[in-house]
Amino acid sequence: MKLEIKNASFAYKNGRTLYENVNFSVESGEMISILGPNGAGKTTLLRATMGLLNWKSGGSLLDGDNIADMPASKLWSKIAYVPQAHNRGGSYTVLQSVLLGMTNQIGLFSTPKEKDIRFAEETLDRLHILHLKDRLCNEISGGELQMTMIARSLVSHAGILILDEPESNLDFKNQMIVLDTLTKLSSEGIGVLFNTHYPEHALRRSTKAILIDNGKVQFGATPSIITEKNIESAFGVKAYIGQFETEHNMIANVIPVGLTKDEEKTEANEEDSDVLATLSIICSKFEESERINAILHEFNDILFGRMGMPHRKRNLYLISVNLDGSKERIKMLAHQLSVLPDVSCKVTYAKEEES
Amino acid sequence: MMTTKNGSWKIRYILLLIALPVLALLFSLCVGRYVVSVPDVFRSILSRFNENIEVSKLAYITIWNVRLPRILLAFVVGSALSCAGLLFQSIFRNPLATPDTLGVAGGSSFGAVLSILLGFSLIPLQLVSFGFGCLAVFLTILAAKGKNQSMSTIILSGIIMGSLFSALVSLVKFTADQEQQLPSITYWLMGSLQSATYSSLLIGLIPIAVSIIILFLLRWRLNLLMLSEEESCSSGVNMPRLRMVAILCATVATASSISMCGQVGWVGLIVPHMCRMVFGNDHRHLIPACVSFGGTFLIIVDTLARSISAAELPISILTAIIGAPFFIFLMRRKGGWNL
Numbered sequence: 001m002k003l004e005i006k007n008a009s010f011a012y013k014n015g016r017t018l019y020e021n022v023n024f025s026v027e028s029g030e031m032i033s034i035l036g037p038n039g040a041g042k043t044t045l046l047r048a049t050m051g052l053l054n055w056k057s058g059g060s061l062l063d064g065d066n067i068a069d070m071p072a073s074k075l076w077s078k079i080a081y082v083p084q085a086h087n088r089g090g091s092y093t094v095l096q097s098v099l100l101g102m103t104n105q106i107g108l109f110s111t112p113k114e115k116d117i118r119f120a121e122e123t124l125d126r127l128h129i130l131h132l133k134d135r136l137c138n139e140i141s142g143g144e145l146q147m148t149m150i151a152r153s154l155v156s157h158a159g160i161l162i163l164d165e166p167e168s169n170l171d172f173k174n175q176m177i178v179l180d181t182l183t184k185l186s187s188e189g190i191g192v193l194f195n196t197h198y199p200e201h202a203l204r205r206s207t208k209a210i211l212i213d214n215g216k217v218q219f220g221a222t223p224s225i226i227t228e229k230n231i232e233s234a235f236g237v238k239a240y241i242g243q244f245e246t247e248h249n250m251i252a253n254v255i256p257v258g259l260t261k262d263e264e265k266t267e268a269n270e271e272d273s274d275v276l277a278t279l280s281i282i283c284s285k286f287e288e289s290e291r292i293n294a295i296l297h298e299f300n301d302i303l304f305g306r307m308g309m310p311h312r313k314r315n316l317y318l319i320s321v322n323l324d325g326s327k328e329r330i331k332m333l334a335h336q337l338s339v340l341p342d343v344s345c346k347v348t349y350a351k352e353e354e355s
Numbered sequence: 356m357m358t359t360k361n362g363s364w365k366i367r368y369i370l371l372l373i374a375l376p377v378l379a380l381l382f383s384l385c386v387g388r389y390v391v392s393v394p395d396v397f398r399s400i401l402s403r404f405n406e407n408i409e410v411s412k413l414a415y416i417t418i419w420n421v422r423l424p425r426i427l428l429a430f431v432v433g434s435a436l437s438c439a440g441l442l443f444q445s446i447f448r449n450p451l452a453t454p455d456t457l458g459v460a461g462g463s464s465f466g467a468v469l470s471i472l473l474g475f476s477l478i479p480l481q482l483v484s485f486g487f488g489c490l491a492v493f494l495t496i497l498a499a500k501g502k503n504q505s506m507s508t509i510i511l512s513g514i515i516m517g518s519l520f521s522a523l524v525s526l527v528k529f530t531a532d533q534e535q536q537l538p539s540i541t542y543w544l545m546g547s548l549q550s551a552t553y554s555s556l557l558i559g560l561i562p563i564a565v566s567i568i569i570l571f572l573l574r575w576r577l578n579l580l581m582l583s584e585e586e587s588c589s590s591g592v593n594m595p596r597l598r599m600v601a602i603l604c605a606t607v608a609t610a611s612s613i614s615m616c617g618q619v620g621w622v623g624l625i626v627p628h629m630c631r632m633v634f635g636n637d638h639r640h641l642i643p644a645c646v647s648f649g650g651t652f653l654i655i656v657d658t659l660a661r662s663i664s665a666a667e668l669p670i671s672i673l674t675a676i677i678g679a680p681f682f683i684f685l686m687r688r689k690g691g692w693n694l
Contacts (some may be wrong), residue, residue: 052588076591083585091636092578100578104591109572111639153589 001063001078001159001191002027003049008058010041010048017215018044022058024210024219026160026193031186031339033202034195035226036212037235042195043084043164045212049193050081050162073104080153082163085145094140094148095120095133101152123151127181143174150181160191168197179205183341199226203241203252207339223335224328226254236260248282248344250334276350277330281319285342286310289317292337296321299333323347368640372647376430379654383426387662389417428551428559429657430650432616433626435563435608437649438570440623441630441641442605445580446598447506454609454623457513457602461520462491463613468527468540477555481614485562488610491516492602545669546617548657559615566604566611570642577601577638619653620671621678626652628685 002025009020018041026032036042047053049060051067060067067075080101092100098120099112106112112120124130129147132140137148146166153161166182167175183205186192196202202209202222209225211218213234218225231239231254239256283289289308296303302325309318323330330347337345384396391399391414399418402408439454447456455461466487470480498512524544531537570577576597579587587594612619630644653670656677660668 052585072588072593073591076589081585081589083583083589092581093635096578096637100582101590103576103579106575108576111575149586156591 003079003160003191003193004061005049006058006061008048008055008060010044010053011056017056019212019215019217022217024208024217026191028159028191029186029189030208031182031192031206032194032208032210033206033222034193034210034212035197035199035202035234040212040214040234042212045210045217046081046162046164046193046195050079051075052081076158077104077156078158079160079162080156080158082146082149082153082161082166084164084168085142085149091136091138093134093136094124094129094144094151097137097148098124098151098155101155104156120151120155123155126154127151141174143170143177146170146174146178147181150178154185158190160193161185163192163194165195165197167201175201180341183339187341199231199239199254200252202226203254203335205339207336221332221335222339223252223331232260245346249338250346251338252335273352274325275327275330275352277323277347279321279323279330279334279337279345279347281321281337281343281345283317283319283343284315286312286315286317288340288342289319291340292317292319292343295333295336299323299325299329301325302329302333368634372643375647375651376654379651379658380426380430383429383654383658384418384422386658387417387422388665389413391417424551424553424556425548425657425661426654428548428556428615429653431556431560431563432548432612432619433622433649433651433653434567434646435612435649436619436623437626437630437645437652438567438642439605439609439612441627441638441645442570442577442580442601443623444627445577445638446601446605447510448581449510450628451624452510454605454612455517455618456510457495457606458491458516458520459488459606459609460613460618461517461524463488463610464544464618465491465520465523465527467543467614467617468524468531471536471540471543472527472531477550477552478558481555481558484614485559485610487520488613489606491520492606492610496602542669543617546619546671547667547669548616549661549667550616555615559611562607562611566608567642567646569600570604573597573600574638574642577642578636581636616670618671619674621674621682622649622653625678625682625685628682632685 004025005022008022009017010022011017022045024032034042034045044053048055051060054068062070062075062078095117099116102112102116102120106116121130121133124133127147127150129144129151132144132148137145140148150161150163150166161182163182167178170178179201182192182194203226206222208220209222211225211230211234213230218230226241228239228241231237231241236259237256238258238260239254242253242255243250244253245251281292283292289310296306302323304322304324306319306321310316311318323333327349334345334347337343381393381396385391385393395410395414396418398408398410399415402410402415403419436454440452443452443454443456444450446452463484466484467480469487470483475483495509495513495516498516499509501508528537528540531540576592579590579592579594580598580601584594609623626649627641627645630641630648634640634644656673657670660670660673
């Protein structure tokens with residue numbers, strides 16, 4: 001399944017254009033984040049993408065068909081929306097609330113049957129919140145409510161999930177639970193598009209990113225979109241993107257250091273010369289190695305030698321590859337691998353030669 | 356709360372909903388200025404179908420011609436107003452919404468007092484009143500339609516339409532003959548079930564029954580009304596259409612009730628809240644519960660209205676006297692309102 005936004009532009013009712021020339025796409029198994037400062041129109045972008053607001057020109061295509069011409073019941077059986085969770089769902093129980101997500105599949109004059117209830121319970125179990133099923137939605141925590149809403153969007157069998165700031169207003173642990181769930185769903189083949197306020201979440205989780213910068217909507221591989229320069233331009237904040245080393249991975253970290261003053265224009269990026277590096281990968285699920293091979297294949301141009309070794313006793317797969325290419329491209333490869341749920345990977349760069 | 360209830364819960368739920376109105380009916384048939392004993396009630400009822408059973412003429416007439424149509428009217432009106440109140444609360448996600456939020460009561464009242472002024476008999480009065488009730492809501496929706504249509508625009512235009520029609524009611528009262536028409540207008544506005552006959556009941560029952568059956572069939576979907584706009588649209592259901600069907604059914608039921616017996620306040624506010632408190636917010640359980648509880652409530656209140664004193668009390672006075680303290684009790688126990 002592929003949701004594609006083509007040459008779209010959006011204008012408010014008063015005629016003010018918010019953004020023009022918007023192009024991006026979400027495919028099954030991708031996880032795409034939208035970043036932008038307050039008021040840049042992140043929620044508007046989501047709403048227009050789903051047809052809840054009308055594009056001024058251009059349109060949203062779902063598998064090639066314009067969603068504006070699609071009957072609502074067909075559209076919403078393919079994509080599902082999880083709005084920001086302020087509404088407490090009219091004090092329904094968690095199970096009732098999830099069942100409401102299936103209404104489209106339940107006949108006009110019918111009520112949920114045994115099999116519908118069973119499916120809703122299986123979905124709750126899949127998200128590890130089955131124990132909440134009889135609790136009222138206005139009595140559970142914010143994180144639990146967010147998971148309930150995700151469960152509600154899943155029972156419609158949608159192939160693409162669209163979420164509006166799913167991890168806002170949640171504590172560390174619940175942010176982790178929600179983001180891990182989204183990562184898991186996308187690795188199971190669901191396309192995920194979400195808004196976020198956290199550049200780090202975009203960097204660590206999403207394969208591709210969208211940045212709304214003063215009416216310009218940029219779309220591309222996450223490391224090429226979320227750069228120090230773009231953050232400074234879009235948010236007006238001087239920030240450093242660093243690497244934080246854990247036992248498993250190099251984790252990208254965004255540290256804001258101060259507001260940008262107008263006179264301090266960012267100077268152009270220095271020329272990116274080719275470097276040598278080795279990349280070591282440990283895949284803790286043997287079955288995942290297929291995916292890794294597919295990603296490595298895309299980077300054939302910078303690869304010059306690889307070694308892969310299964311460790312069947314522990315169901316592990318160890319890979320080591322040598323790379324020669326621009327730092328940008330190497331970073332991109334490392335990023336694509338590090339967003340996979342069962343992969344540890346690190347890059348070691350060779351010391352640069354003095355010229 | 357209710358989705359996982361087992362079979363025995365369901366049986367108890369159905370028994371309760373049937374038992375309440377049946378007991379209220381029996382009670383109401385016995386009680387009044389002329390007391391009929393329980394065996395006599397059964398004998399009168401059966402004597403209609405079996406001529407061998409003997410019963411006093413007075414008991415027979417009291418039961419069949421006076422009390423039964425009135426009790427049935429109370430049940431029908433109580434059910435209709437409760438369901439309409441329930442729906443308006445859900446549609447507007449507002450615990451204070453009542454059946455006449457959209458101005459239906461103002462319209463129906465105007466139709467009725469106009470008919471009294473013009474000297475219409477009961478059945479034409481009922482039809483005119485029903486027509487004006489629906490017209491008022493139609494005008495409300497028409498006034499609210501436009502670029503920025505939202506739930507609060509509709510509520511606001513309902514308030515405007517309601518006060519417009521109540522001004523028209525005042526105008527009719529002002530021009531009415533003070534000896535005969537004015538007292539009967541005032542009495543009608545306070546609400547009374549006294550005029551119940553089988554034929555007027557039948558005319559009012561048909562639209563009410565149709566509306567409630569439609570709402571009952573849609574009972575699962577009605578739950579979507581209480582979600583936020585964004586959440587419900589993502590279900591793929593055509594929400595504007597569902598909302599319009601619900602508004603139409605609730606309006607028809609209310610207009611039809613008011614046309615039969617004038618304005619009966621409070622029922623449409625208290626009974627839905629009472630049902631929500633007992634059965635949760637699932638319309639699958641709420642619609643049957645409102646039919647049963649609302650009908651029972653109005654049967655009991657009307658029985659009191661006609662038996663407390665020698666002169667019959669207007670029913671709205673009693674619903675308010677019973678309703679207000681009960682409402683305060685519920686509100687305090689629950690610790691504030693939300694739906």
